[in-house]
Amino acid sequence: MTAIVNRAFAWCVYAILFTASSLTTAAPLGQASSVQDDNKRIVTDAFDRWAAGGTTFFNDLLHDNVVWRIKGSGPSAGEFRGRDVFLERAVRPFANRLSTPVRPTTVRLFADGDHVIAHWEGDGVARDGKPYANSYSWIMLMQDGKAAEVTAYLDLAPYDDILRRIPLPAR
Known part of the structure; x- marks a missing residue:
């Protein structure tokens, strides 16, 4: 009987040690790190x-062949295929009309599977000294650590106003 009790005790100690070692190497709350967590x-x-x-946000985050969609009904709404096309046709014409770049001031991120949603506020200053402020929501489909598709929601009126009001600087 003593041998059975000793063997049972040994198995209990083994189980406790195994469980404790597993818990110390697991992600917080016992959850394994996931693609969702990595993307976020x-x-x-x-x-x-x-x-x-930093000035490399789009290069760091976007796939070379990203599909970027700006939703809305203004002249800037549309679809851009490829990071370079998006940067050349949407980002640079806007950024070149600013004296201080847009910076995210408040960011809330949500992740669900392969999607990350960024809701953020951005502020900058136009070349004429007037402030620019906008609220953005980007829904990003992540693949291999980069955004492969982005659907962007923003108030296009202030964005288009900068493009209309401020001439492109001479090169």
Whole structure:
């Protein structure tokens, strides 16, 4: 009987040690790290670098062949296929009309599977000294750590106003 009790005790100790070692190597709350968590971290890190003054946000985050859709009914709404096309036709014409770049000031991120949603506020100053402020929501489909598709929602009126009001600087 003593041998059975000792063997049972040994198995209990083994089970406790195995469980304890498993818990110390697991992700918080006992959940394994997931693609969803990784995607959210990648987007969070990119926004953090941008907010701190970084200038490589779109290159860091977007697939080379991203499909970027700006929803709405203004002249700037539309679809851009490829990171370089998006940067050349949407980002640079806008950014070149600013004296201080748009920076994210408040960012809330939500992740669901392969999608990350960024809701953020952005502020900058136009070349004529007037402030620019907008609220954005981007829905990003992530693949291999990069955004492969983005659907962007923003108030196009202030964005289009900058494009209309401020001439492109001479090269």
